[in-house]
Amino acid sequence: MTFNELESPICCPPTWTLTKLSDICKKIGSGATPRGGQAAYQAQRSNFALVRSQNVFDRNFSFDGLAFISDEQAIQLKGVWLEKNDVLINITGDGVTFGRVCTVPESVLPACVNQHVSIIRVDEEKAFPAYVGSFLANQEVKPYIESFNAGGSRRAITKAHIESFVIPLPPYEVQVAIAEFMDALDNRITLLRETNTTLEAMAQALFKSWFVDFDPVHAKQQGRAPEGMDAATAALFPDSFEESELGMVPKGWIWKSLADCTSYLGRGISPKYVERGGIPVLNQKCIRDFSVDFSKSRRHDTTLRKVDGRELVSGDVLVNSTGVGTLGRVAQILHLDETTIVDSHVTVVRAGESINNEYLGCFMQFKQPVIEDMGEGSTGQTELSRIKLGQLNILQPGKDELCIFQEVVAPLKEKVAVNESSVRILAALRDTLLPRLISGQLRLPEAEALAEQAIAS
Numbered sequence: 001m002t003f004n005e006l007e008s009p010i011c012c013p014p015t016w017t018l019t020k021l022s023d024i025c026k027k028i029g030s031g032a033t034p035r036g037g038q039a040a041y042q043a044q045r046s047n048f049a050l051v052r053s054q055n056v057f058d059r060n061f062s063f064d065g066l067a068f069i070s071d072e073q074a075i076q077l078k079g080v081w082l083e084k085n086d087v088l089i090n091i092t093g094d095g096v097t098f099g100r101v102c103t104v105p106e107s108v109l110p111a112c113v114n115q116h117v118s119i120i121r122v123d124e125e126k127a128f129p130a131y132v133g134s135f136l137a138n139q140e141v142k143p144y145i146e147s148f149n150a151g152g153s154r155r156a157i158t159k160a161h162i163e164s165f166v167i168p169l170p171p172y173e174v175q176v177a178i179a180e181f182m183d184a185l186d187n188r189i190t191l192l193r194e195t196n197t198t199l200e201a202m203a204q205a206l207f208k209s210w211f212v213d214f215d216p217v218h219a220k221q222q223g224r225a226p227e228g229m230d231a232a233t234a235a236l237f238p239d240s241f242e243e244s245e246l247g248m249v250p251k252g253w254i255w256k257s258l259a260d261c262t263s264y265l266g267r268g269i270s271p272k273y274v275e276r277g278g279i280p281v282l283n284q285k286c287i288r289d290f291s292v293d294f295s296k297s298r299r300h301d302t303t304l305r306k307v308d309g310r311e312l313v314s315g316d317v318l319v320n321s322t323g324v325g326t327l328g329r330v331a332q333i334l335h336l337d338e339t340t341i342v343d344s345h346v347t348v349v350r351a352g353e354s355i356n357n358e359y360l361g362c363f364m365q366f367k368q369p370v371i372e373d374m375g376e377g378s379t380g381q382t383e384l385s386r387i388k389l390g391q392l393n394i395l396q397p398g399k400d401e402l403c404i405f406q407e408v409v410a411p412l413k414e415k416v417a418v419n420e421s422s423v424r425i426l427a428a429l430r431d432t433l434l435p436r437l438i439s440g441q442l443r444l445p446e447a448e449a450l451a452e453q454a455i456a457s
Contacts, residue, residue, distance in 0.1 A: 009144035010135075012168035013440040022163035024132070027121035029159055030091055031080035031113035034073035041067045048074035049111035051082065051104075053090045053097045054325065056117060057288075058137045059186055061088075061102045069112075077112040080119060084109065085129040087120040089136065089145075091157050098155040099145045101137040103130060118162060127169055130179035135167055135438075139295070139431045168438055177444055178437055185430040185451060192419045192426075193289075199416050200290060200365070203409045207362035210237075210405060211397060217241065217250045236400040246393060253397050256354070259390030264350035266386055267321060268310060268342035271300035278302060280340045282312075284320045287331045287346070290365050291420060292318065295427050300341060310348075312340045315357030317349040317364045319371060321384040328372030328384065332361040334417035337424075347386055355394075358409040359402055363394055422455075429454050 006018045021028065034040055034050065041050070050067040074081070082088075086104040090097045093116070104111075113119060120136075122129040135141060148161040169175065209215045216226035220239035225231070238251040246255055259265055271281045278299035285296035300307070312333050320329040322345045333340075342348055351360040364371070374389065375382035397405075429451060436442040 006166055008166055008168045008438075009141045010138075010168065010435045011439040012170075016438075017169040018166055019169055020163060021120065021132075021165045021167060024123055024126040024167070024169070025121055025163075026123050027119055028162050029080065030115050030118040031077055032115050034069050034077060036073075038067075040069070040073065042070060044068065047071055047110060049108055051088065051108065051111050051113045051117055053093060053100075053114075053116040056088050056090050056097070056100050056102050058100050059102055059134070059182075060190075061105050061108065063108070066108070074110070074112060080112045082109060082111045082113065082119065083121065085122070085124070087122065087129060087133040087136065088113065089118050089120060089162065090116060091118045091162070092116045093155055099142055099157075101133060103133045118159065120162065127167075128172060128175040128179055130183065131175035132167060134179055134182045134434060136165070138434050140435045170438075174444075178434070181444060181447060181451075182430060182434065185426055188455065189423050189426050189430075192423050193291075196291065196416045196419050197289075199412045199419075203358070203362055203412050204365060206405070206408060207359075207366060210401070211359075211363075211395060212366065214241075214250055233404050236398070236404055238398075249395060250397070253395055255393050256396050257390060258349070258392040258394050261352050261355050261360075261394055261396065262350055262390075263352040264348060265390050266310075267344050267347050269300075269305065269307065270344050271298070271341070272304040273298050274301040275299070279307070279338065282318065282340060282342045282346060284323055284326050284329075284345050287318055287320050287326075287329045290331055290368075292331045292333060294424050295431065297340075307339075307341050310341050312336060312342065312348065313350065315351060315361070317360055318342060319347040319349060319364070319384070319389065321345060321347045321386075321389070322381065324382055327375045327382050328368060330364045330368045330371065332357075332364070334413055335421055337421075347384070347389060349389070354396060356402055356406045358406045358413060359397075361413070362409070367392065425454050426451075 008018055045068040048069050048071060050069050052065070052067060054065045055062050082104050084104065084106050088102055088104060090100045092098065120132065122132050136145070145157070146155065148157045149155045216229060216234060216237040217239065219226040220234065220237060226234045226237070240251045241248040242251045244255055278301045280294065280297040281300045282292060282297050286293050314333055314336060316333045318331050318333065320326045349360065349364065351357050371384070371389070371392070375384045377383050433442065433447045433450065437444065437447055
């Protein structure tokens with residue numbers, strides 16, 4: 001592709017203007033790592049944040065892992081200070097982070113970016129920044145961005161590449177209307193995800209209280225009624241501790257290896273990908289924030305290669321098992337709309353007869369920091385073997401305690417599953433509506449009606 005071509009990645013009405021990003025931007029450029037590198041980062045924020053590629057997701061800014069630098073370091077990076085409404089794009093990566101786009105939230109300011117993130121500062125007299133961000137983040141535009149890859153196995157795009165990106169511009173008021181509509185869908189998705197975070201935190205807090213801190217057992221040992229627990233439930237828990245090979249545990253509870261508590265523990269296959277048809281394949285990109293992002297999946301042609309009984313089932317826990325920065329991430333499948341598998345970079349952990357899905361999911365989530373440190377290999381590529389993961393120690397409570405935990409947590413997980421389904425529907429709708437709006441196949445009132453219908457259902 002040459003930089004002189006003015007061809008929109010998405011079809012648009014002939015009355016719309018096609019322009020290069022360089023013609024509508026005040027600034028395009030990446031940042032740098034402050035002097036001293038990561039060792040010089042501050043433990044707490046004093047003023048400036050440093051935005052890195054792990055903070056930039058499609059249409060979403062993540063505050064997890066946000067770095068902080070001193071004012072002196074920030075002054076050295078003054079040329080890449082962020083401003084409200086800046087659009088960010090990850091310009092390097094291994095296929096997981098590469099090309100992700102979001103808009104800077106005002107709450108992260110003051111901040112600057114490192115060399116893996118580029119600032120796209122739109123001239124607001126020429127284009128509406130949120131429209132530009134929505135366009136670049138759309139899934140149908142991703143192949144276009146990736147076609148400019150200047151790197152090898154580790155992808156990269158340059159400032160010249162970004163400057164040459166072609167974007168279709170409708171009248172300004174239409175840009176604003178489209179962006180606001182997309183933001184409304186994003187806000188709905190964010191609310192559902194925040195609700196799920198709360199529900200997951202409730203389940204995790206109960207797991208920690210019962211099976212890590214042993215609060216009910218401590219209370220009974222001291223002659224007290226366990227807090228927030230009825231007498232029937234309290235009666236299920238032991239009232240004393242005993243020594244184990246890993247320290248004191250409630251009487252009758254035993255340590256097992258994860259492999260001994262599972263009915264299946266293994267990686268997926270190397271898929272034969274197709275653009276249409278086939279079945280979804282979940283990969284490293286799909287696992288984040290203890291949830292599964294089905295929009296990042298690809299499809300496998302089962303006529304070219306059978307899945308050999310490796311179909312996922314509800315309750316399976318997925319673990320990223322290769323890579324740097326993504327290894328050890330955990331998510332649990334709570335609902336499946338169709339037959340689905342994972343690729344060879346993901347390990348499936350399935351509960352056996354001695355534990356249930358609710359306990360396994362909370363255990364794996366609680367142990368994620370430990371799992372992240374279990375990888376072996378070079379700094380360029382780390383691996384977590386099935387055998388090593390299977391050696392993870394898991395405490396086996398009594399059957400009654402597991403059953404009552406399931407009774408309490410299952411309704412929370414069911415609500416999470418319903419919300420995740422709604423997120424998938426809204427995200428898919430958002431990603432398909434923008435190209436149709438830009439192409440002229442759909443008008444904004446029609447798109448709004450479709451969104452309302454989806455939300456109501």
